[in-house]
Amino acid sequence: MDIARTPSTPDGNPELADAAPTPHDPPVIRREDYRPFPWLVPKVSLDFDLGLEATRVVATLTVARNGKAEASPTIRLNGDGLEPLSVKVDGNPSNSWTMDGGDLLLTLPGEAHEITIATELDPSANTQLMGLYASEGMLCTQCEAEGFRRITFFPDRPDVLSVYTVKMRGDREALPVLLSNGNLEASGENDDGTHWAEWHDPWPKPSYLFALVAGQLVANTDSFTTMSGREVTLNIYVREGDLARTGHAMESLKKSMKWDEETFGREYDLDLFNIVAVSDFNMGAMENKGLNVFNTKYVLADEDTATDGDFDGVEGVIAHEYFHNWSGNRITCRDWFQLSLKEGFTVLRDQLFSQDMGSAPVKRIEDVRVLRGAQFPEDSGPLAHPIRPDSYREISNFYTATVYNKGAEVIRMMRTMAGEERFRKGTDLYFERHDGEAATCEDFIKAIEDGAGLDLSHFRLWYSQAGTPRVSAALQHSGATTKLTLRQDVPPTPGQPEKQPMPIPLKLALFDRRTGASNGEQLVILDETEKSFSFDGFDAPPVLSINRGFSAPVTIEREIVADDLVFLARHDDDPFARYEALQDLMVTHLKHAVDGALDDAARDAARNSIAGAVKAVLEDDALDDLMRGEMLVLPSETYLAETMLIADPGQIHEEREALRQALGSILESEFASLHERATSVPYSLSPEARGARKVKTQALLFLAAGNPDLGRELAWSQYEGADNMTDRQGALMALAGLSGIKRTNALLDFYNRYRGNALVVDKWFAIQAGSAHPEALEHVKALATHEDFTLRNPNRVRSLYMAFAYNPHAFHAASGEGYRMIADLILALDPINPQTAARFVPQLGRWRRYEPKRSAKMKAELERIAAAPKLSRDTYEQVSRSLG
Ligand code: B3K
Numbered sequence: 013m014d015i016a017r018t019p020s021t022p023d024g025n026p027e028l029a030d031a032a033p034t035p036h037d038p039p040v041i042r043r044e045d046y047r048p049f050p051w052l053v054p055k056v057s058l059d060f061d062l063g064l065e066a067t068r069v070v071a072t073l074t075v076a077r078n079g080k081a082e083a084s085p086t087i088r089l090n091g092d093g094l095e096p097l098s099v100k101v102d103g104n105p106s107n108s109w110t111m112d113g114g115d116l117l118l119t120l121p122g123e124a125h126e127i128t129i130a131t132e133l134d135p136s137a138n139t140q141l142m143g144l145y146a147s148e149g150m151l152c153t154q155c156e157a158e159g160f161r162r163i164t165f166f167p168d169r170p171d172v173l174s175v176y177t178v179k180m181r182g183d184r185e186a187l188p189v190l191l192s193n194g195n196l197e198a199s200g201e202n203d204d205g206t207h208w209a210e211w212h213d214p215w216p217k218p219s220y221l222f223a224l225v226a227g228q229l230v231a232n233t234d235s236f237t238t239m240s241g242r243e244v245t246l247n248i249y250v251r252e253g254d255l256a257r258t259g260h261a262m263e264s265l266k267k268s269m270k271w272d273e274e275t276f277g278r279e280y281d282l283d284l285f286n287i288v289a290v291s292d293f294n295m296g297a298m299e300n301k302g303l304n305v306f307n308t309k310y311v312l313a314d315e316d317t318a319t320d321g322d323f324d325g326v327e328g329v330i331a332h333e334y335f336h337n338w339s340g341n342r343i344t345c346r347d348w349f350q351l352s353l354k355e356g357f358t359v360l361r362d363q364l365f366s367q368d369m370g371s372a373p374v375k376r377i378e379d380v381r382v383l384r385g386a387q388f389p390e391d392s393g394p395l396a397h398p399i400r401p402d403s404y405r406e407i408s409n410f411y412t413a414t415v416y417n418k419g420a421e422v423i424r425m426m427r428t429m430a431g432e433e434r435f436r437k438g439t440d441l442y443f444e445r446h447d448g449e450a451a452t453c454e455d456f457i458k459a460i461e462d463g464a465g466l467d468l469s470h471f472r473l474w475y476s477q478a479g480t481p482r483v484s485a486a487l488q489h490s491g492a493t494t495k496l497t498l499r500q501d502v503p504p505t506p507g508q509p510e511k512q513p514m515p516i517p518l519k520l521a522l523f524d525r526r527t528g529a530s531n532g533e534q535l536v537i538l539d540e541t542e543k544s545f546s547f548d549g550f551d552a553p554p555v556l557s558i559n560r561g562f563s564a565p566v567t568i569e570r571e572i573v574a575d576d577l578v579f580l581a582r583h584d585d586d587p588f589a590r591y592e593a594l595q596d597l598m599v600t601h602l603k604h605a606v607d608g609a610l611d612d613a614a615r616d617a618a619r620n621s622i623a624g625a626v627k628a629v630l631e632d633d634a635l636d637d638l639m640r641g642e643m644l645v646l647p648s649e650t651y652l653a654e655t656m657l658i659a660d661p662g663q664i665h666e667e668r669e670a671l672r673q674a675l676g677s678i679l680e681s682e683f684a685s686l687h688e689r690a691t692s693v694p695y696s697l698s699p700e701a702r703g704a705r706k707v708k709t710q711a712l713l714f715l716a717a718g719n720p721d722l723g724r725e726l727a728w729s730q731y732e733g734a735d736n737m738t739d740r741q742g743a744l745m746a747l748a749g750l751s752g753i754k755r756t757n758a759l760l761d762f763y764n765r766y767r768g769n770a771l772v773v774d775k776w777f778a779i780q781a782g783s784a785h786p787e788a789l790e791h792v793k794a795l796a797t798h799e800d801f802t803l804r805n806p807n808r809v810r811s812l813y814m815a816f817a818y819n820p821h822a823f824h825a826a827s828g829e830g831y832r833m834i835a836d837l838i839l840a841l842d843p844i845n846p847q848t849a850a851r852f853v854p855q856l857g858r859w860r861r862y863e864p865k866r867s868a869k870m871k872a873e874l875e876r877i878a879a880a881p882k883l884s885r886d887t888y889e890q891v892s893r894s895l896g
């Protein structure tokens with residue numbers, strides 16, 4: 013990234029104020045230091061001579077002075093690990109260049125020039141998976157955020173937009189398919205066993221959207237006719253054996269294209285849309301123009317190998333990357349601080365799409381669960397940052413739940429305040445006004461303001477203030493008037509000790525607890541520290557339903573008695589609020605239990621009251637099974653810990669397991685009949701059948717807790733009888749948490765059945781590492797030495813160690829062994845794949861929020877990592893912020 017740091021050189025690019033950074037002191041890049049790049053690069057032509065071990069790249073850049081930037085005699089071309097083999101200016105060898113760290117600085121005398129630079133790479137040695145790398149015999153690229161500079165020297169920043177022409181040559185047999193962005197212009201064969209292809213992308217783009225793929229691939233080909241009648245060829249490229257599992261991805265792509273036309277008026281703009289699936293990939297997928305590159309996990313799905321959740325994941329990620337074509341590619345980011353401009357907005361777009369494709373309330377609950385599980389802890393810890401950060405050392409560390417998911421919530425609030433129609437006017441204006449530009453979050457806010465007719469001047473604080481606001485709600489009733497007093501408090505976060513109150517849109521309703529009737533949903537905006545609202549029409553104190561639909565990403569503290577939560581869990585007409593009431597009931601009980609505030613009688617009373625509410629959920633015919641299954645999910649241990657100032661994960665685990673056990677035993681016959689009913693529903697992808705599968709495994713988990721013998725029998729028969737992965741995985745999860753020979757047999761059978769299918773073997777690792785089994789930690793240790801385990805494949809690393817690090821009872825083992833394991837992993841992985849290694853730091857980074865013994869052990873592991881002689885910028889930044 014090339015945003016100028018202080019002080020800036022005349023070319024708008026950074027020189028460091030201090031001495032050259034040591035690996036332990038990478039420079040801080042600041043948003044306020046942004047300067048436009050002094051040179052435009054309207055055209056780029058790339059010539060690749062491809063080989064897995066040696067690829068030669070010749071890049072020709074047409075450059076001209078940027079009249080809108082401060083003039084500079086030099087151009088800074090970013091490089092990372094590259095050596096220039098030759099540098100030419102206007103066709104002549106140049107000696108007016110120097111290296112500055114990895115960058116190449118070239119002095120240019122005139123207004124416009126052509127720069128030609130040759131580099132050579134070894135893709136097979138690229139274990140970081142950034143730039144051009146080899147994956148199982150194929151070549152592919154990942155450039156966002158700063159990977160292009162590992163391919164050739166270039167102003168690798170998102171506000172330099174160029175039209176790319178890409179020519180590549182490679183061995184005809186080893187690399188029969190040659191792909192890049194845009195359209196295939198020409199191709200041919202050479203006499204030496206190689207062939208070539210030339211691609212041209214007519215849309216100017218930043219370097220992070222460049223892509224190249226070459227390999228032995230086959231395509232599922234289809235087509236889509238756009239709203240203006242243009243036919244687009246769609247290809248999903250995979251390895252031959254995977255072709256049969258691409259149908260769902262293709263359907264998802266066509267649905268996404270249609271939905272974006274209908275919902276946001278966005279039409280696709282090339283004649284070709286290619287997707288390629290690769291096994292070695294640092295994240296989910298990448299929206300390169302016309303050539304999306306995907307992790308196989310988000311492309312391949314069939315009933316035998318993918319769960320219903322996996323099917324949803326494929327649909328959601330295909331949509332997300334496709335939607336980026338407008339929110340990201342046609343309008344990109346001016347600098348990486350604006351990342352939420354494309355990510356927050358695109359996440360909102362994919363969430364709305366998935367709401368429309370399936371059950372809207374269930375999707376909303378799932379999205380809120382992700383936010384609470386991943387973003388709330390981030391927002392309350394040492395890594396908290398606003399959705400538009402102010403500084404970073406390594407931008408890869410800022411692809412966070414805050415930028416993505418809270419970013420989406422912030423835009424969703426705008427939509428809630430404007431209403432759907434006016435919001436659409438705002439987005440139309442945004443797309444029209446900024447098409448072809450590298451824009452800022454401010455540009456987006458302004459377009460929504462102007463198009464939707466909203467005043468967002470105060471609301472902008474959501475972009476600059478970190479931290480999850482806490483809202484307290486108190487009701488006072490007198491005569492026929494009910495007064496609601498709302499108070500907000502935005503907690504201090506690193507670098508932001510003082511906060512201002514923000515506008516918080518809260519949907520609410522009041523219910524008459526005798527008749528069950530409500531006064532209708534209303535939207536109130538809490539835009540001061542404290543504000544009161546009055547409501548008439550209740551002659552007795554009503555029950556408050558607040559933050560319906562999760563209208564604002566805040567925590568709510570309301571004084572409400574258990575009976576009222578039971579009432580809302582049964583009668584609220586907002587499905588989210590029903591779910592929330594039941595969650596609140598369980599969270600409140602578990603917090604009291606963990607605090608040691610309950611004697612046996614009180615504990616039994618609370619469990620019975622929760623069991624009553626759960627029973628009502630089991631018996632309510634108005635609920636579909638998808639929603640029923642959602643309501644049966646217990647609050648996660650991570651979320652419970654998050655609600656406590658200082659958490660004891662051991663106790664949280666014990667109390668939560670005890671609640672599951674109590675519910676499983678009190679409601680054993682109800683869960684058994686639910687399991688039986690659900691088992692009789694045949695496999696299909698209909699919502700009813702999916703719902704049945706969801707409640708089936710939920711019921712199984714409760715039964716296994718309440719009556720392990722019965723649970724074991726039922727799980728084994730569910731496992732043996734399964735004709736799909738959802739049931740098979742659900743049963744295996746239940747068995748993996750229990751002891752006994754059936755556990756061993758099922759795990760062995762699963763492995764043997766799917767050996768060789770990497771995505772399913774990933775599940776096999778993850779199920780064991782994430783299991784409730786008391787010896788999960790020992791199992792992970794053994795699995796790390798399994799012949800199928802490798803640190804080279806991010807999916808495999810995540811399947812074992814992410815599943816473990818997010819399995820609180822195992823990770824937080826009182827001995828500290830879990831912390832040591834993750835720290836060892838970080839140290840071993842950092843030199844291989846720093847981006848993936850750094851992703852494990854936040855779990856240790858939460859050390860301040862745990863009881864003293866664990867806290868000290870977590871901190872000691874962070875200190876051990878910090879003391880390593882050499883750390884990547886990625887890991888260094890996360891560790892130092894976590895300790896700071
Ligand atoms: N834009 C990419 C993420 C790139 C991450 C780089 N570390 C995928 C996405 O959000 O759609």
Ligand code: ZN
Nearest residue numbers: 332336355358
């Ligand atoms: Zn994205």
